[in-house]
Amino acid sequence: MSPLITLVLKRVGLGVLTLWVISVLIFVGVELLPGDLAEEILGQNATPETVAAFRRELKLDLPPHARYLAWLGGLTEGDLGNSLANGRPIAELIGWRFANTLFLAASTAVVAVPISIFLGILAALYRNSLFDRLISMATLSTISFPDFFVAYILIALLSVQLLLFPSVSNINPQMSLLEKLYAIVLPCLTLTLVVVAHMMRQTRAAIINILSSPFIEMAHLKGLRRARVVVRHAFPNALSPVINVVALNLAYLVAGVVIVEVVFAYPGMGQLLVDSVTKRDIPVVQASGLIFAATYVTLNLLADVFSIISNPRLRAPR
Amino acid sequence: MTSLEKVEELLEQGKITRRRFLAQASALGVGAALSPMLFGGKAQAAAPKRGGRLRLGLAGGSTTDSLDPATITDMMVQVINQGQIRNNLVEIDADIRPVPELAESWEPSKDAMQWVFKLRKGVEFHNGKTLDADDVIYSINHHRGKDTKSGAKGIVEAIKDIKKDGKHTVIFTLSGGNADFPFILSDYHLSISPAGSNFLDGVGTGGYILKDFEPGVRAFAVRNPNYFKSDRAWFDEVEIIGIADVNARTNALKTGQIDVMNRCELKTVLLLKRIKGIQVMQQNGFKHYTFAMRCDTAPYDKNDLRLALKYAVDREQMVKTILRGYGEVGNDHPIGSANRYHAAELEQRRYDPDKASFHLKKAGVGNITFDLSAAEAAFVGAVDAAVLYKESAARAGITINVVREPNDGYWSNVWMKKPWCAVYWGGRPTEDMMFSTAYAADADWNDTFWKNERFNELLVAARAELDEKKRRQMYVEMQSLVRDDGGVVVPMFVADLAAASDKIAHGKLGVNWELDGMRCSERWWFV
Numbered sequence: 101m102s103p104l105i106t107l108v109l110k111r112v113g114l115g116v117l118t119l120w121v122i123s124v125l126i127f128v129g130v131e132l133l134p135g136d137l138a139e140e141i142l143g144q145n146a147t148p149e150t151v152a153a154f155r156r157e158l159k160l161d162l163p164p165h166a167r168y169l170a171w172l173g174g175l176t177e178g179d180l181g182n183s184l185a186n187g188r189p190i191a192e193l194i195g196w197r198f199a200n201t202l203f204l205a206a207s208t209a210v211v212a213v214p215i216s217i218f219l220g221i222l223a224a225l226y227r228n229s230l231f232d233r234l235i236s237m238a239t240l241s242t243i244s245f246p247d248f249f250v251a252y253i254l255i256a257l258l259s260v261q262l263l264l265f266p267s268v269s270n271i272n273p274q275m276s277l278l279e280k281l282y283a284i285v286l287p288c289l290t291l292t293l294v295v296v297a298h299m300m301r302q303t304r305a306a307i308i309n310i311l312s313s314p315f316i317e318m319a320h321l322k323g324l325r326r327a328r329v330v331v332r333h334a335f336p337n338a339l340s341p342v343i344n345v346v347a348l349n350l351a352y353l354v355a356g357v358v359i360v361e362v363v364f365a366y367p368g369m370g371q372l373l374v375d376s377v378t379k380r381d382i383p384v385v386q387a388s389g390l391i392f393a394a395t396y397v398t399l400n401l402l403a404d405v406f407s408i409i410s411n412p413r414l415r416a417p418r
Numbered sequence: 419m420t421s422l423e424k425v426e427e428l429l430e431q432g433k434i435t436r437r438r439f440l441a442q443a444s445a446l447g448v449g450a451a452l453s454p455m456l457f458g459g460k461a462q463a464a465a466p467k468r469g470g471r472l473r474l475g476l477a478g479g480s481t482t483d484s485l486d487p488a489t490i491t492d493m494m495v496q497v498i499n500q501g502q503i504r505n506n507l508v509e510i511d512a513d514i515r516p517v518p519e520l521a522e523s524w525e526p527s528k529d530a531m532q533w534v535f536k537l538r539k540g541v542e543f544h545n546g547k548t549l550d551a552d553d554v555i556y557s558i559n560h561h562r563g564k565d566t567k568s569g570a571k572g573i574v575e576a577i578k579d580i581k582k583d584g585k586h587t588v589i590f591t592l593s594g595g596n597a598d599f600p601f602i603l604s605d606y607h608l609s610i611s612p613a614g615s616n617f618l619d620g621v622g623t624g625g626y627i628l629k630d631f632e633p634g635v636r637a638f639a640v641r642n643p644n645y646f647k648s649d650r651a652w653f654d655e656v657e658i659i660g661i662a663d664v665n666a667r668t669n670a671l672k673t674g675q676i677d678v679m680n681r682c683e684l685k686t687v688l689l690l691k692r693i694k695g696i697q698v699m700q701q702n703g704f705k706h707y708t709f710a711m712r713c714d715t716a717p718y719d720k721n722d723l724r725l726a727l728k729y730a731v732d733r734e735q736m737v738k739t740i741l742r743g744y745g746e747v748g749n750d751h752p753i754g755s756a757n758r759y760h761a762a763e764l765e766q767r768r769y770d771p772d773k774a775s776f777h778l779k780k781a782g783v784g785n786i787t788f789d790l791s792a793a794e795a796a797f798v799g800a801v802d803a804a805v806l807y808k809e810s811a812a813r814a815g816i817t818i819n820v821v822r823e824p825n826d827g828y829w830s831n832v833w834m835k836k837p838w839c840a841v842y843w844g845g846r847p848t849e850d851m852m853f854s855t856a857y858a859a860d861a862d863w864n865d866t867f868w869k870n871e872r873f874n875e876l877l878v879a880a881r882a883e884l885d886e887k888k889r890r891q892m893y894v895e896m897q898s899l900v901r902d903d904g905g906v907v908v909p910m911f912v913a914d915l916a917a918a919s920d921k922i923a924h925g926k927l928g929v930n931w932e933l934d935g936m937r938c939s940e941r942w943w944f945v
Binding site (some may be wrong): 133135136138139140141142147148149152153154156157173183185186187194252257259260263266267269270362363364365367371372375378384385400406 | 480584659670
């Protein structure tokens, strides 16, 4: 069997194990939080009797391990269960939200990844020039600000002052693709500013690292142009770390954008997860957590596979 | 349609003149001030007209929300439930009076223990069913009984029996007399759905039909062409967008993406007021913040100590800094100036370090530190308010230690558990509801664990008293009992602040709940 396939199979197996451990951790974590769904939903209105009725109906009075096993049993049959809070199927709650989250992440990635790699190559090419310093300074400043701050600045400038883009990105199914893209310009720009620095710096560092290798010196000695040396000789060899950092940032774009979603009232997974944790809606928290974890596992796996494919030495090990 | 509504409609259609309208209205025995069409502020001047899509950007929505009236807790679904899809038997008008909604009229027995409600005839649900007594009984029973999950269980507990008498009469028998019973039926939980309904499909009798609802995110409703009120529900469509972040709401209003926002930020509302094309709406209602002491726990079981702490708080300063002036000082009882029987004659308690230290000495508890539990979950600014309290008390020689509690689980782990803590109260439209909910000896939420014999006697007597004057006397005495003996410090009543584009017009605002008693969707219109 090709070593690549063995690796993929091994990693998938480990991934499933990781997901199971995560599901246990999430369950225990939410259990440890004070209060349960009945108390959180009723809030100040809770009386001992209504809380007890709530628990009876939703089977919250069963011991934790019984509830966990029941949930796991459902999951193995492909059933994510129903939300405890409003009884709706979780697949229905999560489906379109996850699609929205992916839509925002993909739109951002399409903009951010090429820009950061391009800037990274340029910065490596003109290392220590004024351009390199400027670009590093600019991207490092945007990454240093909290994402909500970047978002508010963009809203204040581009939405409130110049009236160019909407400040609220509440996309809904009735909108056309173009309307949706217009609605998400600001969150997309915010996230781009937040992720560019990381990927751009990594690209720059990886290329610079390669530039000190003997074969690059050879290329220079052959009289090749600097740009050609960097793009054709150095960059392909620097791909592996770049792919890894891109994967990490893509995972962040899917799982880590709760605050940006709140600032722009964007209907993604983030708000669902926050609300469900607040109300102790454990099945929804479990499902969302698993989806986020699966995203990380999958993207990491893909990054490794692509690293191997991009590197002949790993592709055919001796 | 009442006769007044009829002449109002004629006026609106230009079929009669204003002079004639006035004559007709006074012939009907109603003051012209009742009609928002004639007088009032800028926004109230024009006659209501149909059309447009109202876009509400609201805080108070959660993805865990449900349309079931039993578990409704916050603004987004409340606005859908009241003024959009459903109606109650009784509505509270802008002057905090109960007026008929799905009920046509009602009549109490002499002891106010039996109430006969006549239902409006020919009212249709969105699914075409005609409203009758069975629907009412089914909807109210949803909140009664052993297995109910309803937050309204406490308030309908006094209903001993509901039965129908023909298709359009419902008879409520109470376990004790209650002159305010119509107010209870106006509670937002007690909205009416068709019999047999699962309460989740959103079918009601309301002015709008729900087309699309994604909890916490968006709701979209269109006008109900068969609505039984002809002078309500002016918009063609109403869209609610859940926007939890206050800055996002403000920006959306400024950039014209929404027409109305609720819960303005106190810090920036001044800036909002300066923007052209935006109106800020302030409602001084029943909402108040308290610091509840457990009277069953030492040292708070001594009234002198409680008085010492009541004199040690600087109310004016709290209203000025915590509420930025958008509120009123409280007088250590939960009845605000918007309530019918508010005791304006009671002397306002003021910050008095001398009296505070006098009562502290008299209590004889020695030099101890009082732990005051607070968290932002109690109310916005609770921790700051507690720190202010600590500072003002220090000048009276009282040591307060502010304990910052976690927001998460505040209502289950701190409130009614810790001996002294910050509390939020939405308030109630009647004195009886407020006192029975949180001050009666056996109330589930008697968060001060206060048991005053005279107070509890008066509570039962006043509830059944149909004579206005005697009732008023009793409620005044009860307010003074809470003020001088109770375990609660009520430093402030807080106003609701909403903002809207000035294209929105409205009559006098109902202060019983946010956004015109939650009924902005059916009461407001576009100029």
